[in-house]
Amino acid sequence: MLTVDQATLDLLNTPHEAMFLGIIDADERVHLVEASARGIRGHSDWVRSDPEMHPRFGFSVTACNGRVRDLYRASILNDPRNDALLPALMVQRLCEILPVCDDLTVFGE
């Protein structure tokens, strides 16, 4: 079962639209970081800068005022044999625990 803590959800409360990188770790915890923050511009940078992170899957979202507008399934952290897409079941679970807009766009479908 995926979990996400409140501090992570609070990151999405930006007054302007922002891009966030996401990782689902081996314990099915969801981690987010704003892209370009702390010099992390992509999943490669993030994994390189945090060797303790054990990613299972990657994804990205855009969000504004606490709501996710776009979800990107493709990530270099996902299996290339599956076109590097976040599995559909994980997309469904993410949409259950993240505050998503009614008109959410999912890229990679």
Add this chain to the structure above:
Amino acid sequence: MARYTHDEAIEILRISQELTELARAIGSLADDPQTTPQEILPALDHPGLVAEQAAIALHRMTQTPWLAPRRPILDRQFWELRLRPEVDRAFRDLGSGSWLDILRRITEQPALADSAEQLLQQVQWLNEELLSLTDRNSSGTSPFLATVLLAVVHAAIDQLNDAETALASRAAKTA
């Protein structure tokens, strides 16, 4: 937010510096069956997430193997070579598989054997800079072999970087 139209996405890749716009543009293009690999190329000039998304799309569209899991090829020079018609034909003739499979099949082809031998020699020069390797390579080797060489060199440099990072991490822990 809605997706961009094909033309809007191409224009945004050309002019925008806004990360959310660029990501939406590359996402829209990657999902559009009309998109050609050449239209994705400009996204590789943007750092981080946008280039990663572009590389994933290019690998999928051209059935080109990744260097390794989590290691797509982000280098625009590689993709410009890879998309040349003669290189594309050579890849189709060789069939899919890992880079190692492709190298093995190259060495089995008499017409390419000498060049393949050169290729293998060049790969052994991995203590030299990537740029000087590719410059030297581009003057005397076919575009197809240059493409393969670039991929192999990137893979080796990735491995060296990983080894350096692991060593630095171990040194930090013992300090």
